[in-house]
Amino acid sequence: MADRHSSRRSFLKTGGLLAGMSALPSPLRAAVESAADNPSTTRTYAYPNAGRIAIVHHPNAVLGFNNVDQQAVQYMFDQGIMQLAGIFTSPAAALASFFPGLSTTKRIAIKPNFLNSVVPTRKELMKAVLNRLTQMLGGFPASNITIYERHTFSSVGYTTSYFGHNVNLVYDASFPNLGYTIHCNGKNRPYSASLHNADYLINMPVLKDHSCGSDLNLTLAFKNHMGTVNPGGSLGIHCDKKAILDIMASSVMTSKQTLVILDALYAVYNGGPGGNPQATPQKILLSQDPVAIDAQGRILINNLRTSNGLGSKNATYIDQAAAAPYSLGIADPALMQVISVALPVDLVAFTATQERGMVVLRWRTESESNNAGFVIERSIDGHTEWMDVGFVASAGNSTQLREYRFEDSAAPLRERRSLFYRLRQVDHDGGTEHSSVVEVALQLDEAAWNMEQNYPNPFVHDTDIPLFLPRDAHVHLDLFDSAGRHVRNISSASMPAGMHYMHVAARDLPSGTYRARATVEGRVQEIQLIHTR
């Protein structure tokens, strides 16, 4: 499996921009700001992919007080989860990769935070996550998803009608002792029945500071579980550092918590956890490592505090969580692999794909004013010798999403391995602004068509085989069992250029190892599929 993952990501790295962008809403400006040499290989941590974190920023996600652009947030989540997973076939496929052994009978719990109903885990972000969760495996049942919190849902707009998914909204505040507990700081404390009944957990905290002393003065991924575990009573553990470290280190958490999504659309950086929004970072942070999430959250909070003349929050629990004996994750930003995903102002998508002998550029704007149009620039290396290859006039002032398209039919497709494009937005008064740069990895020869590893794999009932065609072609795709017997034909048809997902329904097939063999333009590729029950 590891080799296959490596192979898959290698293809995506070289040709993925081309392949992925033909099917997805946009590419993005994703930069690895700092990266250790895979720190998790040199030290063992309690949570997987320690230190790997995606930070997504959208300049127009927050429109005002209690006013968030659902479409922008969906876009942020989709881009972030694909970047974090390194899987670009679809956001749902990327998301599914964080749930090992996932099947449609498994149950997922989600812990948001709306202690402060003015600055809660935004319903728009929750909806974005639910939209993709329910697309996993070709249709993960919403009824297997439970959102639990010990504060009322209605005050923050959490309803199944808003979400459009019939998920379970559980007001989980009583914490009866039903025989399952988490041991924290010398006490066995009951925890949420919703989590107990789930196979996986998504932790969705909010960017807020806290008034708990100096060791625990942020309320992020760790503190959010004061609500998973009963924090109250005469021996309350609300501000008990040892307790929250023990909770995150518990086998319940390390075995179930597979993803942390920090909602940093709004922020409270002073006087939290209550109070009104004090800033709009317009970010979401995604990681499997709760320590990395809280460490990056600490940076965000302290940057806000510093710029407002306030001292830094120590939140020493983060550093203690990274150190032995806890070793839960990585707190040192220098050791993290930070994937920064950002978009230029107003330009919400900019993609470039090779299609039928030309490069097609597509972009969208969220709003335009005083915009004369866009000059399209091309470079062979992305750094020098940018040349103007076309101009697209603005459609006029707008506050609505606008779609643009440009075909570069003169692109030197046969001369380069890749080409680079950027937009130069020109104002009516002559001002200009450049977009980020997108790269088109060119498919140069007949070997350019490619079949990727199926997803999911292993699979229970259904799976999809991604297949990329650089041009129209006849695709012959067959399935064989481990003995080499022909099981069925999946496709024998002419198909247009682009990315295709060949669906394989195998409910009627016995468990075992199968091979899918694709023949396109006389060349054969095979992959191995594992069917389980």
Added chain:
Amino acid sequence: MLFRTISSIVLMLACVTLAGCDKSDSGSNPDVLTITDVLPKENEISGWARISGTQWKATNPSELQAQINGGSELYTNHGFVEAAAQSYSGSVNAVSGVSCDIQVYDQGSESNANTVFDDPNNVFVNPITPANPPSAKAQIRKDLFSWTMKFVKGRYYVLLSILSSDDKAQDVLTVFANNVAGKIK
């Protein structure tokens, strides 16, 4: 007779502490005085109505934790006795539906209330001294979408916020603050 006299003295002392307590807002027993009596009543401040279901009261740390979770430590570390809160809805500069929240904390002593006010985790950024302040120890600040005020009067620490960034919102906060402060002697 003796019992009735002692009861009257206790009541008088309570009213000295919570001056202006209006018995009409004290539930079925008009002689019971609680911290909720300092909260402005329905339309006591013209144009501002109580939002139903938003009042809470806490008389011990556990009850306070149930309301504000770990945010309670700021108060329970410094002599917390009891607290009450209420939200109101009204207009600011012709914009209706603006909410204003008040939280009143009895910290047992003025010294404790001052400590809460000055706690490093409770510092106001760019604090403004309000015009017509409710007490000698009062600050107001503007946040992204709101104004917040804190003040100390006697053993009470009071926190008010209004969800409007309009400059006129700080006038509303000052009216609320002075109303509350006027009931605390």
